[in-house]
Amino acid sequence: MTAAPSLIPDSGRCKRLKAASSRDHDSVDQLVMAARPFESRERYGRFLQVQHRFHGSLLALYQDERLNLQLPGLLALSRFAAVEADLRDLGLPLPSPVQPVCASPAQALGWLYCSEGSNLGAAFLFKHTQRLGLAGDLGARHLAPHPDGRALHWREFVARLDGLLLDEREEAQVVAGAIAAFDSYRGHLREVFTDG
Template identity: 60%
Template sequence: MQVPPPAQLPLSKQLKAGTRREHDSVDALVMRSRPFESLERYGYFLRLQHRFHGSINGLYDDMELNRLLPGLSELPRFEAVCTDLTDLGLACPPAPVPVAPTSTHTALGWLYCSEGSNLGAAFLFKQSQQIGLSAEKGARHLAAHPDGRGLQWRQFVALLDGLALSESQREEAVGGAVAAFELYRAALRNIFPAA
């Protein structure tokens, strides 16, 4: 069976294929950082989440992105991260410098990375319960959407895949997703103490 070229794949599949290495690298780095070993290490993880979600928070209010992805403004998790920090008695740092994607299409890649992380958060949420956290205390931003993770993700993917983008616009989206993973990886190395 012949595999279609990337531009013929649904955008979500092209983004997944184009970021597999970055995703796997970040995933392995998070696990090596042992964020659920203790509340102290989880505090570092929350600071990491604050850095990432704070830097992209403005994308969720962008008018053009909300036109392309209706309901986007209801999905950010930055405020929940701030509340989780407060739950642990940690100060919520000032909001980080917002990212400035070079185009709307690049921003789509950043959002793909952020929303895709919500699927992986199911495992992280279970881990957080092992150290006494919950959807009401300390792990709000990892908790499932009221409609469920799967439904929320399928709706987001359907909107992404329904966009009529040129090949170069799709490549911009992949570039944005790669940049999002790179920012997360750099922030993790900056925030977590060296093992």
Template identity: 70%
Template sequence: MNAPASPAPEPGRCQRLKAASRREHDSVDTLVLGVRPFESRERYALFLQVQHRFHGSLQALYGDVQLNRTLPGLAALSRFEAVQADLRDLGLPVPGVPAPVQLSAPAEALGWLYCSEGSNLGAAFLFRQTQQLGLGAQRGARHLAPHPDGRALQWRQFVGLIDALVLSEEQERQAVDGALAAFEFYRSSVRDIFG
């Protein structure tokens, strides 16, 4: 006799965010690969400008006191200083901190942070590409380098914190709105900077 099948577990919040933003995520991936950011150091310099704009606009979220209470250790995850160091490594000007993202509701921050931290997983591929340009974790590609404990562990810890939050249905929608806005912001930055 076969035991009855257990119901499939309810997907976690990050899985739901992934499902809700899959098309936007794929669109950004296609766009980034299409602008060939690792074809030359000149094109990589443009990519760094995109990264500076995106990560710089999130500085206020990573430094937010309430978000750091909700998501302990958040401030240490920001890659903005590493992006600035990468720009300096290549002898490029370091612009001022971009204007912070504007949220319509506090829970949108979760979607923005989900996109930013999720991009660190995809950065493994990008990091390998920088090595063809003679760059790496000590020079020029610091912001794409893996966390000392590894990308997967850092991501699992972040997902655990996000998934454990108790949110209303409206806040769940706001988190999705934030993720969609983050992908659109990044896509718009790529088009603006690469032309």
């Protein structure tokens, strides 16, 4: 008799995602800093365009009914509206909407892991925006911590993602989704900051 594929929550899922994407994370981190997004408001405006593309492409996932059942409260986590408010604060036009990401439900979980995890590094970016005279209610809303704190939000998200029942094929898709998300972020960065 063939054993049914095991469907179990995996308390190590996010840890494995972190390990599988750490090189991608480091290269994105280096590219962001090399783009000098906090050197001037003009450059920060370009960084907002990158964020607008990335978070805009994920909006449909944050709004997805099935994903909201798997990860309750997901909809409220999207930072897209805050990115738009930041652009308006700086008097910049809203870029045209980007193509939504095309991902299977399991890949979508990897994309969301990448997007939610980026809130941790945002603490560091948020500090830099202060040099530009920006704050959580002016131009840097999407980088500001949640009133309950970044760590609590992240721990809750990790617990939910780790708690999902996935089979082996889906597990591999989650990893592929996270890697694709970092790839896409790199692509947006390169396009927006292409002329230095």
